[in-house]
Amino acid sequence: MLAYERTGSGEPLLLIHGIAHRRQAWAPVVERLAGEFEVITVDLPGHGESPAFELAGRTVREAVTHELNALREELGIERPHVVGNSLGGLLALEMADAGHARSVTALSPAGFWVNDLDYLYVRGLFAGIQAVARPLAPVAGTVLRSKVARTVAMGCFFAHPDRIDPATAAADTANMVASREGIKTFFTSAYRYPGATRRDVPTTVAWASRDLTLLPYQAIVAERRLPHATHRWLAGCGHVPMNDDPDLVAGVIRETAGAQQARQD
CATH class of the missing domain: 3.40.50.1820 (Alpha/Beta hydrolase fold, catalytic domain)
Structure with missing residues (x-):
């Protein structure tokens, strides 16, 4: 469930x-x-x-x-x-x-x-984010206290990542890493x-x-x-x-x- x-x-x-x-x-x-x-x-x-x-x-x-x-x-x-x-x-x-x-x-x-390039862009974006999230996750609680760091790490999802609570940002980063197999599964069968x-x-x-x-x-x-x-x-x-x-x-x-x-x- x-x-x-x-x-x-x-x-x-x-x-x-x-x-x-x-x-x-x-x-x-x-x-x-x-x-x-x-x-x-x-x-x-x-x-x-x-x-x-x-x-x-x-x-x-x-x-x-x-x-x-x-x-x-x-x-x-x-x-x-x-x-x-x-x-x-x-x-x-x-x-x-x-x-x-x-x-x-x-x-x-x-x-x-609109076309396959749009889809490839999204897949590439998430691959890049996950590549950053894995080494970041162990130190995210410290690094993401910085508004600049939150903007760099999360700016593709939020217009105002500086407003996100640092603890929430760290937990979201950990979830990104922990969910990598689920993310991969969803991407195997994307559809319009x-x-x-x-x-x-x-x-x-x-x-x-x-x-x-x-x-x-x-x-x-x-x-x-x-x-x-x-x-x-x-x-x-x-x-x-x-x-x-x-x-x-x-x-x-x-x-x-x-x-x-x-x-x-």
Whole structure:
């Protein structure tokens, strides 16, 4: 079973992080949403405190879908609001297509690269980050106290890495190293998002204006494949926007979930 935490009360809200991250990535927005939702944060397979990612003869897509469905069943939640960042955004969109989401907020979602060069860029970026993370991890608690060091080490993910708590930055670095097999497994079967099969689920695709991981021009592809969705920009944010502007991100999530409630009314 995937590792998770439940906080707050209200309609269920499932938050899914991106590749190489962990459920604590959502901490800045959880505290802003827990008064309105039952917030569930989860570690993807092979990440954080979740077990190793075992495919058992399945594709990556089949295996991660099975794990998320098993989590919903364990929690007794049929259709949560779903929010995802990067890989988590792609998974959130697919949960909606399968009828397992009340609403979807996808933050800089994966699956919209323009061509193979885009994909090779991302693979190369993560390979470089992991190469730096391994020797850095043992001394990260000391080195990452420096704002300059955090900017150099984490600037590809955050627009304002200097704002990250040093202890959090060190823990994220350790997670990057510990998750290397899970990261490798996810990259073995990356795929483009084919386009929505359902149009009755309120969906917002929000692209970070300073994204250096999944480059912002991929928003054009997202608009073409999801014409029914609301498309917007997260000004001044990097690829992982929750730390850069948690108030803005929490507001986008509320708006999307509120659109679902308005349809019911």
